[in-house]
Amino acid sequence: MSALLEVDNLRVAYGKIEAVKGISFAVEAGQVVTLIGTNGAGKTTTLRTLSGLLKPVGGKVVFDGKPLTRVPPHKIVALGLAHSPEGRHIFPRLTIEQNLQLGAYLRKDSAGITQDMQRAYDLFPILGERRKQAAGTLSGGEQQMLAMGRALMSQPKLLMLDEPSMGLSPIMMQKIMATIVELRAQGTTILLVEQNAQAALSLADQAHVMEVGTIKLSGTGHALLHDDEVRKTYLGED
Amino acid sequence: MHTLPQQLANGLFIGSMYGLIAIGYTMVYGIVQLINFAHGEIYMTGAFGALAVYTNLPSGTSIWLALPLMLIGGGIVSVLIAVGAERFAYRPLRNAPRLAPLITAIGLSLALQQAVFLWYPGGDNGKRFPQLPGGPYHIGSVDIQSGDIFLIVAAVVCMVALATFVRTSRTGRAMQATAQDPDTAQLMGIDTNRIIVIAFAIGGFFAAVAGVASGLKYGQVKFDIGFQAGLKAFTAAVLGGIGNIYGAMLGGLVLGIAESCASAYISNIPGMEQLGGGGWANVWAFVLLIVVLLVRPQGLLGERVADRA
Amino acid sequence: MQHRSLLILTSVLATGALTLTACGSRSNDNKSNGGGGSSSSSSSNTTVVIGVDAPLTGANSATGLGIQYGVQIAVDDANAKNLVPGVTFKVKALDDKAQPATGQQNATALVADNSVIAAIGPLNSGVAQSMQQVFASANMVEISPSNTNPTLTQGKDWATGNKVRAFKTYFRTATTDALQGGFAADYAYNTLKKKDAFVVDDKQTYGAGLAGIFKGKFSGLGGKIAGTDHVNTGDTDYSTLVTKIKNSHADMLYYGGQYDESELITKQLKAAGVNIPLMGGDGMFSDTYIKTAGKAAEGDLATSVGVPVTTLPAAKDFISTYKSKGYPGDYGTYGGYSYDAATAVIKGVKAIMDANSNKLPAMTDARSQLVDAVQKSDFDGIAGHVSFDQYGDTTNKQLTVYQVKSGAWAPVKSGTYNG
Numbered sequence: 001m002s003a004l005l006e007v008d009n010l011r012v013a014y015g016k017i018e019a020v021k022g023i024s025f026a027v028e029a030g031q032v033v034t035l036i037g038t039n040g041a042g043k044t045t046t047l048r049t050l051s052g053l054l055k056p057v058g059g060k061v062v063f064d065g066k067p068l069t070r071v072p073p074h075k076i077v078a079l080g081l082a083h084s085p086e087g088r089h090i091f092p093r094l095t096i097e098q099n100l101q102l103g104a105y106l107r108k109d110s111a112g113i114t115q116d117m118q119r120a121y122d123l124f125p126i127l128g129e130r131r132k133q134a135a136g137t138l139s140g141g142e143q144q145m146l147a148m149g150r151a152l153m154s155q156p157k158l159l160m161l162d163e164p165s166m167g168l169s170p171i172m173m174q175k176i177m178a179t180i181v182e183l184r185a186q187g188t189t190i191l192l193v194e195q196n197a198q199a200a201l202s203l204a205d206q207a208h209v210m211e212v213g214t215i216k217l218s219g220t221g222h223a224l225l226h227d228d229e230v231r232k233t234y235l236g237e238d
Numbered sequence: 239m240h241t242l243p244q245q246l247a248n249g250l251f252i253g254s255m256y257g258l259i260a261i262g263y264t265m266v267y268g269i270v271q272l273i274n275f276a277h278g279e280i281y282m283t284g285a286f287g288a289l290a291v292y293t294n295l296p297s298g299t300s301i302w303l304a305l306p307l308m309l310i311g312g313g314i315v316s317v318l319i320a321v322g323a324e325r326f327a328y329r330p331l332r333n334a335p336r337l338a339p340l341i342t343a344i345g346l347s348l349a350l351q352q353a354v355f356l357w358y359p360g361g362d363n364g365k366r367f368p369q370l371p372g373g374p375y376h377i378g379s380v381d382i383q384s385g386d387i388f389l390i391v392a393a394v395v396c397m398v399a400l401a402t403f404v405r406t407s408r409t410g411r412a413m414q415a416t417a418q419d420p421d422t423a424q425l426m427g428i429d430t431n432r433i434i435v436i437a438f439a440i441g442g443f444f445a446a447v448a449g450v451a452s453g454l455k456y457g458q459v460k461f462d463i464g465f466q467a468g469l470k471a472f473t474a475a476v477l478g479g480i481g482n483i484y485g486a487m488l489g490g491l492v493l494g495i496a497e498s499c500a501s502a503y504i505s506n507i508p509g510m511e512q513l514g515g516g517g518w519a520n521v522w523a524f525v526l527l528i529v530v531l532l533v534r535p536q537g538l539l540g541e542r543v544a545d546r547a
Numbered sequence: 548m549q550h551r552s553l554l555i556l557t558s559v560l561a562t563g564a565l566t567l568t569a570c571g572s573r574s575n576d577n578k579s580n581g582g583g584g585s586s587s588s589s590s591s592n593t594t595v596v597i598g599v600d601a602p603l604t605g606a607n608s609a610t611g612l613g614i615q616y617g618v619q620i621a622v623d624d625a626n627a628k629n630l631v632p633g634v635t636f637k638v639k640a641l642d643d644k645a646q647p648a649t650g651q652q653n654a655t656a657l658v659a660d661n662s663v664i665a666a667i668g669p670l671n672s673g674v675a676q677s678m679q680q681v682f683a684s685a686n687m688v689e690i691s692p693s694n695t696n697p698t699l700t701q702g703k704d705w706a707t708g709n710k711v712r713a714f715k716t717y718f719r720t721a722t723t724d725a726l727q728g729g730f731a732a733d734y735a736y737n738t739l740k741k742k743d744a745f746v747v748d749d750k751q752t753y754g755a756g757l758a759g760i761f762k763g764k765f766s767g768l769g770g771k772i773a774g775t776d777h778v779n780t781g782d783t784d785y786s787t788l789v790t791k792i793k794n795s796h797a798d799m800l801y802y803g804g805q806y807d808e809s810e811l812i813t814k815q816l817k818a819a820g821v822n823i824p825l826m827g828g829d830g831m832f833s834d835t836y837i838k839t840a841g842k843a844a845e846g847d848l849a850t851s852v853g854v855p856v857t858t859l860p861a862a863k864d865f866i867s868t869y870k871s872k873g874y875p876g877d878y879g880t881y882g883g884y885s886y887d888a889a890t891a892v893i894k895g896v897k898a899i900m901d902a903n904s905n906k907l908p909a910m911t912d913a914r915s916q917l918v919d920a921v922q923k924s925d926f927d928g929i930a931g932h933v934s935f936d937q938y939g940d941t942t943n944k945q946l947t948v949y950q951v952k953s954g955a956w957a958p959v960k961s962g963t964y965n966g
Contacts, residue, residue, distance in 0.1 A: 364810070
């Protein structure tokens, strides 16, 4: 039985500087897997490579049985891999509704799209209230909701979330994390990149700690949450 | 000052032409941040493409029958050149330093100009272009030529069609998304290369329409008309706020009217006699550009860069 | 990969552009025998090259080509008739694209070519200004068949009567704007009975000079200047100007400039319902003007130097040769003067050789001796008598007014004019 996503010895470089130095991990369908680590550990680079925005210099990525390393980004989306990027990157001058519609860009089933759009509004009621408003006028947390909702609009087999809690108020952060829990409960497979290790580990089935381009430690979320080394370095406890 | 309505109309006509060409600059810039300096030549080749169609029609063909064919012929030539330039000249340079595509554009511009000059039969001198019958028409104190009516109608139709396309179609939305954030647009499943090609194609087609309009208006096309028209249209695009299609049209109109009024009236101002007249029109056009950019660096309808991303 | 394709692409484009530009200059570079004419050899055949500089492509090229082939025919005739025994003449034509900088480069190239004894050209007064010094420094004769700006021979203060010749190597077989502008004003006021003239020029040496003279003379005769304006060369839209002219109620438009702009102006003027004639100088006296402006050109007028080459009995053979050889361009305006300019050089070469026991001195000496020989020219050319006054101007001060009638330039008045 092969996993939904298999990453094997992936290496990515910016010019001559290698940012990801041969990492391997897998994501099983239905799981929440998290990559944690400090700034510059290579987490975002990994996600951008998986979605095709960056070309790897070596290694293999297999998604749903198909190799991904030479596939352009817009075709990767079609295979069922959605990416909610770091910094949210909503389209500021389009309305919330149009942003969501763009998430469903490749879908042809207008009935299904309307249904999923309603689902996004149920998940984030604030978006429903402001659907005709330019997305650039939303607060940071609301923009994050929109980015997540938009990524879900493609009906992904795997949802990649990059730093969903970054820059958010504690209340907003809790709300986002609660949503992730809810999505997991609905059976969505999620690959989560987070700086907030505490929150990420507590909801992850599987977790990997990245440090300067390598995976230093792997285990279940629960195990790593109670690992001494992890507690000391990433959870700020002595 | 009783010539004012006529001078405003003159400015409006020439301004519509600048605007039509400016849309090509602004769309391409909006999406790939590239100034396609060969765009003026795409306008020129469109005019020649249309002329070639006309020349090959049986003599005596009605201009009303010929005109749609000329628009199609000119459009095909311009679109092919624009798309070819994107595919073979600009795309390989997309990640190169900014200067490389700029120099390529200038080279391409020279090559296109010289190609028409050398290979279009009789292309080294002005070529007569068919003209629309009828006119001039009088509206109050304003005279309007048939060619001007075509120009205005074409500009309005093109502008409305483009606005509708961008606002309501799926591709139009993808275009806006690509302009605002190309990487994220790809994450939505948008083939941004295709969007870029479409932007070049629309710009090319509009340039061809402007080329045909210019031929009908002036009764002549020449291999070197692209340079000045391109420069003015680029000015219009910057004036209106580069990247904004409405800005391009507005910039064109403002520029046309400013030029027309400057050359008509500045010499009437005491002490300015030497600085007026048609010979100074270009100077005043650039003075206007500088003043606008001092007050609004982003152009009339442009967003501040900070709003992007 | 990225860098390599960038490099390849840039080179391909650059090469393409350069190749095309090079082709564009279409220079008729007849290979000259290197140094063949440079030394005094007693061998039976020396090759002497006459340089030509004119716009051969692009703007003004129709008239420019008329100069090139006018010289070519003179040279062919001289060779066929063995006018200078022992000497074979050749033509080396360079394209100045009507641009002063290119003209200057061409002048330098001609001076550097040791087989070139003299140059014919250029077409444009503005280009001539940039070339005069180059030829003067090399002591090389330059004869323009078409420059009409008075300053070229008489210095910038000519109008005040303070005439100074700056370059003794510069001659012309065409008469000057001082006469052309005045001749036009005289015809417009006295014959056409026009009273209100709108005067426009293109800000170039030739156009502005011509317009200024017309303006002065026309108002001197009692006419009114209804308005003035300037345009830029290369403009295509003259709607603002047309509105001004319409509003001024002028009964004629005088334009100082070339046909490239005036053909568009007359068209836009007539389209706006302003049915007044456009009158200009020899710069718009070209068939291209009528071809491009079409019906709008009907009734327009142009002055040109000399009398129409087609009405000159002496030019009959020239015209039939030009036509039978199928040469491109327009010989009507300056073809005859180009022929005569070349003939002045050829006769000068003969005079030098006669004085030097039938041998051509070393090229540097030959060039400077030719200056005196050309100054002494005195013969009947195909376009009239050829001799030069103390400024290098032609003594043949004949002018003609032409009018577009049924789609062709027809001479309506010829005469001599002395200001």
